[in-house]
Amino acid sequence: MSSDSSSSTSGDDPTDQNPNPNDKSIDATEDRLQSIALTEPDVVEASSCQEPSNGHRKWITERVPWSRGNPRGDRVKLVRAGKHQVVFLVKGPIYLVCISCTEEPYESLLLFLIQLIMIWMQMLLILTKSVNRCFEKNPKFDMTPLLGGTDVVFSSLIHSFSWNPATFLHAYTCLPLAYATRQAAGAILQDVADSGVLFAILMCKHKVVSLVGAQKASLHPDDMLLLANFVMSSESFRQFSNLTCLLASCRTSESFSPICLPRYNPMAFLYAYVQYLDVDTYLMLLTTSSDAFYHLKDCRIRIETVLLKSNVLSEVQRSLLDGGMHVEDLPVDPAPRSGYLSPHLGQHRPVTDSPDRFGEVFSGIGGPAGLWHFIYRSIYLDQYVASEFPSPINSPRQQKRLYRAYQKLYASMHDRGTGPHKTQFRRDENYVLLCWVTQDFELYAAFDPLADKAVAIKTCNRVCQWVKDVENEIFLLGASPFSW
Amino acid sequence: MATSGNKNINAKLVLLGDVGAGKSSLVLRFVKGQFVEFQESTIGAAFFSQTLAVNDATVKFEIWDTAGQERYHSLAPMYYRGAAAAIIVFDITNQTSFDRAKKWVQELQAQGNPNMVMALAGNKADLLDARKVTAEEAQAYAQENGLFFLETSAKTATNVNDIFYEIAKRLPRAQPVENPSGMVLMDRPAERAASASCCS
Numbered sequence: 001m002s003s004d005s006s007s008s009t010s011g012d013d014p015t016d017q018n019p020n021p022n023d024k025s026i027d028a029t030e031d032r033l034q035s036i037a038l039t040e041p042d043v044v045e046a047s048s049c050q051e052p053s054n055g056h057r058k059w060i061t062e063r064v065p066w067s068r069g070n071p072r073g074d075r076v077k078l079v080r081a082g083k084h085q086v087v088f089l090v091k092g093p094i095y096l097v098c099i100s101c102t103e104e105p106y107e108s109l110l111l112f113l114i115q116l117i118m119i120w121m122q123m124l125l126i127l128t129k130s131v132n133r134c135f136e137k138n139p140k141f142d143m144t145p146l147l148g149g150t151d152v153v154f155s156s157l158i159h160s161f162s163w164n165p166a167t168f169l170h171a172y173t174c175l176p177l178a179y180a181t182r183q184a185a186g187a188i189l190q191d192v193a194d195s196g197v198l199f200a201i202l203m204c205k206h207k208v209v210s211l212v213g214a215q216k217a218s219l220h221p222d223d224m225l226l227l228a229n230f231v232m233s234s235e236s237f238r239q240f241s242n243l244t245c246l247l248a249s250c251r252t253s254e255s256f257s258p259i260c261l262p263r264y265n266p267m268a269f270l271y272a273y274v275q276y277l278d279v280d281t282y283l284m285l286l287t288t289s290s291d292a293f294y295h296l297k298d299c300r301i302r303i304e305t306v307l308l309k310s311n312v313l314s315e316v317q318r319s320l321l322d323g324g325m326h327v328e329d330l331p332v333d334p335a336p337r338s339g340y341l342s343p344h345l346g347q348h349r350p351v352t353d354s355p356d357r358f359g360e361v362f363s364g365i366g367g368p369a370g371l372w373h374f375i376y377r378s379i380y381l382d383q384y385v386a387s388e389f390p391s392p393i394n395s396p397r398q399q400k401r402l403y404r405a406y407q408k409l410y411a412s413m414h415d416r417g418t419g420p421h422k423t424q425f426r427r428d429e430n431y432v433l434l435c436w437v438t439q440d441f442e443l444y445a446a447f448d449p450l451a452d453k454a455v456a457i458k459t460c461n462r463v464c465q466w467v468k469d470v471e472n473e474i475f476l477l478g479a480s481p482f483s484w
Numbered sequence: 485m486a487t488s489g490n491k492n493i494n495a496k497l498v499l500l501g502d503v504g505a506g507k508s509s510l511v512l513r514f515v516k517g518q519f520v521e522f523q524e525s526t527i528g529a530a531f532f533s534q535t536l537a538v539n540d541a542t543v544k545f546e547i548w549d550t551a552g553q554e555r556y557h558s559l560a561p562m563y564y565r566g567a568a569a570a571i572i573v574f575d576i577t578n579q580t581s582f583d584r585a586k587k588w589v590q591e592l593q594a595q596g597n598p599n600m601v602m603a604l605a606g607n608k609a610d611l612l613d614a615r616k617v618t619a620e621e622a623q624a625y626a627q628e629n630g631l632f633f634l635e636t637s638a639k640t641a642t643n644v645n646d647i648f649y650e651i652a653k654r655l656p657r658a659q660p661v662e663n664p665s666g667m668v669l670m671d672r673p674a675e676r677a678a679s680a681s682c683c684s
Contacts, residue, residue: 126555127555145554147555148503148554149503230527234524234525236525254532255530256528256529257527258559
């Protein structure tokens with residue numbers, strides 16, 4: 001399995017793969033993470049390259065420990081090769097490798113491991129952990145054919161490491177919707193869950209509209225991320241859906257596929273009924289029964305009828321256009337306002353609120369006190385909300401850089417060696433970063449690099465108050481199938 | 485299983501074949517009249533329905549377009565169980581896909597519904613220059629194994645509707661006639677008649 005064409009080294013011994021440190025198969029000029037997974041017989045040794053004082057590069061080979069005899073089967077090895085860091089994670093017979101050339105500090109090891117584990121779990125979602133048995137029977141077993149056609153799934157996941165905070169927060173995010181709208185969606189999903197569906201999940205892109213689990217069944221945010229990534233990256237689920245046509249009769253394709261939720265049960269397949277209800281919105285009904293297709297099809301018809309009748313689908317589209325929380329809208333007055341709703345959320349958007357106002361009024365400014373962006377993670381809900389990006393960080397490159405900064409912040413807050421910290425304030429040439437961890441929430445905020453510390457802290461308090469004021473609309477509250 | 489009520493027949497149809505043989509493309513052509521050059525690999529199986537009028541009946545096909553990827557092979561029975569018809573698809577420019585098609589035929593003969601109507605589709609018939617499997621070879625194999633064979637092209641639409649139409653014609657029309665063991669008398673015939681007439 002390879003993440004992209006430039007790292008398609010699966011099955012090769014790394015010692016042969018890169019005898020020349022200048023070989024472009026590890027591209028030092030590109031600031032990116034490459035990840036590959038190798039199987040046990042493939043990797044016996046790894047090489048590290050050191051630069052002695054005479055300038056001649058010398059390869060030093062280290063033995064990577066085999067996992068035999070280790071009941072948990074997890075081993076980690078970090079190899080430094082010049083500017084590169086190579087991280088090996090051994091999961092039973094599967095070796096996961098990531099090569100980084102971003103010169104990250106040591107604390108990034110935690111992030112690399114999180115990412116490698118996500119890649120491993122994405123593989124389990126497709127094959128289940130019983131693939132290990134194939135290696136027990138035959139150590140030379142070639143896993144590549146079993147993963148045929150899934151390159152896009154892995155490359156999409158690896159791409160999401162640089163834009164989707166869910167990959168390191170272990171939380172999911174909701175599409176902002178009026179409380180009543182989300183309740184209407186939840187009610188019909190609950191209805192089908194009571195009829196033998198294990199999980200019913202309605203999503204719009206990578207955001208949750210509503211989700212419901214059968215009694216006692218809990219869905220882990222990681223499983224949701226991997227499932228959404230699997231569905232969204234596979235064109236097959238969208239095929240035949242005439243995207244210009246919103247009538248149900250225009251869509252003829254429904255998919256029924258075995259999938260495994262690694263956090264729910266890594267050994268067993270569930271069966272997923274998937275259908276797109278419009279261009280971005282899709283319904284996933286999960287069951288343990290391989291015979292349930294026609295039942296799930298009936299459930300989908302019932303759900304879709306209710307969603308159309310109660311205008312949920314049009315509200316979803318509207319919310320997608322409006323976006324979520326904009327830092328420019330942060331209320332100036334921190335006093336609690338009963339019944340206050342953000343102009344961008346729910347149905348109470350004032351008509352005077354013209355969509356082009358940012359371009360004119362707030363261009364290049366961001367929010368009050370130099371606030372550029374924030375992520376608020378509710379610990380007991382397993383959910384997070386991230387603000388929209390304002391103009392100071394509107395390019396994908398800037399956004400990626402900010403996420404990387406957040407990731408480092410997250411790693412330093414959660415590193416078992418030093419943390420958990422309560423608050424952290426960092427200032428560099430790009431941002432002022434503020435992180436605040438309590439029992440109830442984690443807040444990550446980015447400010448203009450010249451922002452004043454005291455004002456930034458005050459602003460963070462206002463952000464938390466704001467999130468609480470609109471939590472009915474940005475979070476899925478109550479009836480959550482999550483275990484907390 | 486094909487079920488008939490008046491002259492409406494519901495028939496479950498499954499497409500089987502190697503990766504890239506063109507199963508999804510055949511279905512897309514049949515159901516939508518469309519063709520895309522780079523069809524993405526199917527995940528699990530996709531379900532479609534399409535109705536076809538033949539001389540004496542209306543046939544509603546419930547089509548299972550299965551994934552050709554190896555990891556889904558063990559799940560195929562889930563999709564072909566109870567199917568009234570199967571189209572086994574291979575790519576005429578790929579010998580391996582023909583070998584794989586033969587394996588599917590064997591599996592259906594061993595595990596499938598014994599009355600199943602089976603069609604062999606030699607797809608990509610527009611790529612004559614790259615042909616690796618001759619029409620004669622496939623025809624001979626089909627005849628030996630009781631299948632009917634057509635060379636199809638999802639790209640040019642050649643023979644695509646025809647293969648589904650031919651299947652529709654061959655589906656058994658009235659189940660009781662085929663039952664050689666005779667009429668089984670029920671304890672409550674009136675109730676049975678009532679329940680049979682309500683699902684038209």
